[in-house]
Amino acid sequence: MEAAEITRTVDAKGLSCPMPIVRTAQTMKVVGSGALVEVLATDPGSVKDFVAWCRSTGNELIDQSSDGVVYRFVIRRK
Amino acid sequence: MDEPLNLVLFSGTDDRLQAAAVLTAGAAALGKPVNIFLQYWALDAFRADRIGRDHGLAPEAGPEGRAAVAALAKAGQASWAETLRQAKDLGGVDIQACSLSMDLLHLDNGDLDPLVDGVEGVTSFYLNAGQGQLVFI
Numbered sequence A: 001m002e003a004a005e006i007t008r009t010v011d012a013k014g015l016s017c018p019m020p021i022v023r024t025a026q027t028m029k030v031v032g033s034g035a036l037v038e039v040l041a042t043d044p045g046s047v048k049d050f051v052a053w054c055r056s057t058g059n060e061l062i063d064q065s066s067d068g069v070v071y072r073f074v075i076r077r078k
Numbered sequence B: 001m002d003e004p005l006n007l008v009l010f011s012g013t014d015d016r017l018q019a020a021a022v023l024t025a026g027a028a029a030l031g032k033p034v035n036i037f038l039q040y041w042a043l044d045a046f047r048a049d050r051i052g053r054d055h056g057l058a059p060e061a062g063p064e065g066r067a068a069v070a071a072l073a074k075a076g077q078a079s080w081a082e083t084l085r086q087a088k089d090l091g092g093v094d095i096q097a098c099s100l101s102m103d104l105l106h107l108d109n110g111d112l113d114p115l116v117d118g119v120e121g122v123t124s125f126y127l128n129a130g131q132g133q134l135v136f137i
Helices: A019-028 A046-057 B014-029 B040-045 B059-074 B080-090 B099-104 B122-129
Strands: A008-012 A036-041 A060-066 A071-076 B005-009 B034-038 B093-098 B118-120 B134-136
Touching: A008 A019, A019 A036, A019 A046, A019 B014, A019 B080, A036 A046, A046 A060, A046 A071, B005 B014, B005 B122, B014 B034, B014 B040, B014 B059, B014 B080, B034 B122, B040 B093, B040 B099, B080 B093, B093 B099, B093 B122, B099 B118
Parallel strands: A008 A036, B005 B034, B005 B134, B034 B093, B093 B118
Antiparallel strands: A036 A071, A060 A071
């Protein structure tokens, strides 16, 4: 995923559950349909949470990766 | 996802309120409506002049539990009040004070933190609860 395509980055590093999801949900309300939102989190629970949240809300999880410390998700707003 | 999650908050300790705030924020992020009914000691914790105070922990926490909770707070975990504010920012979260508990604690609307949307009786709470799950904390 090219960085230039990212509309907004949610820096949720250091935040505990469920704040990474809450911050992301807040951001999705202010970006347009189709926007790409990048999320950076350190909460290990966020891996399962973002899969579940995207499935439930209809937003598309198009990329996820980790360097062992930071989890990165790229989500396309529905 | 249309049926609301209904939380009855009774306990006024920070750990139980934190657990309730996490459940609320998670539901709000999924677009699920949340109705919160504040009774007894939970309502007392929502007093405008006390909401930021240390409300202690449930007895089962013990010394180790207290240390663990303190470490999480020191690491920057949002307080339960802040978590609820964020959840309300997402929309769909309604917090009501139990009118009987308002009488018990001799409270007026002006005594409550702005997080609280109003005062209602149990009948109104049940009506708004619809067929959604009800959790007592």
